[in-house]
Amino acid sequence: MSEFTTAFIGAGNMSRSIIGGLVAGGVDPRSVSASNPSKGPLEALEKLGLTELGHSNVEVVGNADVVVLGVKPKLIQAVCEELAPVIRDDHLVISVAAGVTADNIHRWLGSKGEVVRCMPNTPSQIGAGASGLYARASVGDANRQRAEEVMSAVGVVRWVQEEPLLHAVTAVAGSAPAYFFQFMEAMIAEAGRMGLDEESARTLCAQTCIGAGRMLAEGDVDAAELRRRVCSPNGATERAVDAFSAGGLDKLVSKAMEACAARSEELAQEFS
Ligand SMILES: NC(=O)C1=CN([C@@H]2O[C@H](COP(=O)(O)OP(=O)(O)OC[C@H]3O[C@@H](n4cnc5c(N)ncnc54)[C@H](OP(=O)(O)O)[C@@H]3O)[C@@H](O)[C@H]2O)C=CC1
Numbered sequence: 014m015s016e017f018t019t020a021f022i023g024a025g026n027m028s029r030s031i032i033g034g035l036v037a038g039g040v041d042p043r044s045v046s047a048s049n050p051s052k053g054p055l056e057a058l059e060k061l062g063l064t065e066l067g068h069s070n071v072e073v074v075g076n077a078d079v080v081v082l083g084v085k086p087k088l089i090q091a092v093c094e095e096l097a098p099v100i101r102d103d104h105l106v107i108s109v110a111a112g113v114t115a116d117n118i119h120r121w122l123g124s125k126g127e128v129v130r131c132m133p134n135t136p137s138q139i140g141a142g143a144s145g146l147y148a149r150a151s152v153g154d155a156n157r158q159r160a161e162e163v164m165s166a167v168g169v170v171r172w173v174q175e176e177p178l179l180h181a182v183t184a185v186a187g188s189a190p191a192y193f194f195q196f197m198e199a200m201i202a203e204a205g206r207m208g209l210d211e212e213s214a215r216t217l218c219a220q221t222c223i224g225a226g227r228m229l230a231e232g233d234v235d236a237a238e239l240r241r242r243v244c245s246p247n248g249a250t251e252r253a254v255d256a257f258s259a260g261g262l263d264k265l266v267s268k269a270m271e272a273c274a275a276r277s278e279e280l281a282q283e284f285s
């Protein structure tokens with residue numbers, strides 16, 4: 014990655030995941046700064062080798078080239094207004110907040126900074142993230158490239174040309190690790206009821222999830238065909254897949270993703 018400095022405002026789950034991924038990927042931790050009101054999250058970052066840590070958002074921005082807004086959506090306006098005096102016109106400001114629009118962020122920053130919205134997910138922490146990016150029309154090529162460079166360092170990136178598509182990115186990637194965790198929780202619990210010890214159930218389940226994900230990501234075969242290849246006619250898998258279909262899995266997934274995207278849209282309205 015090219016040389017630049019990045020300041021994270023808010024050091025909670027998502028910032029920590031991105032910083033963890035950047036550092037694990039070879040970014041010099043001294044080129045990353047972070048601010049947070051409470052000490053706990055900063056102590057976790059100290060363990061990653063970060064030295065520029067503090068409680069003042071303004072001070073932490075210092076001379077950073079890139080500013081990442083990692084606070085909850087309801088705090089974005091206050092944080093932007095606080096940062097407005099130190100944001101330059103050419104600053105790249107990346108917001109990971111769900112919903113909150115790029116135009117609002119730019120306005121709250123005093124109409125300064127080149128604002129890119131990002132919808133990342135927590136697997137960024139291990140370099141296996143999946144992020145959607147959207148840039149305001151005024152963002153120059155250099156900062157578009159830099160935003161992509163930051164997020165590519167922690168996973169795969171896709172640009173969306175229309176901002177509302179970030180709601181879909183939230184539903185399919187930002188929030189989605191939680192769906193898989195919930196699915197795995199249920200699988201591990203059932204494997205336990207069937208008699209497997211917890212460690213074996215967890216290891217076998219997690220590895221199966223990784224393996225299935227990699228087959229889809231790395232091959233040129235679609236998910237439906239990969240599923241069919243596991244289902245021997247009148248075999249064991251078919252019974253499981255039939256049970257999912259009879260239980261309305263497709264509809265349930267649509268309903269869950271629609272609810273997720275709808276909440277993301279609501280956040281955009283609530284914090285405008
Ligand atoms: N978690 C996820 O999987 C994802 C989250 N996001 C987005 O990331 C953002 C952060 O979410 P997440 O990391 O989960 O939330 P967290 O609550 O884990 O982190 C938010 C952090 O912001 C800190 N904070 C509170 N007030 C301020 C302030 N005024 N200035 C600076 N920092 C402050 C909090 O500190 P303290 O605890 O001391 O109050 C906390 O550590 C949200 O906008 C969310 O929409 C996007 C994609 C995925």
Ligand SMILES: O=C(O)[C@@H]1CCC=N1
Binds near residue numbers: 111183187188
């Ligand atoms: O739950 C949320 O609102 C955030 C956005 C995506 C993941 N976490």
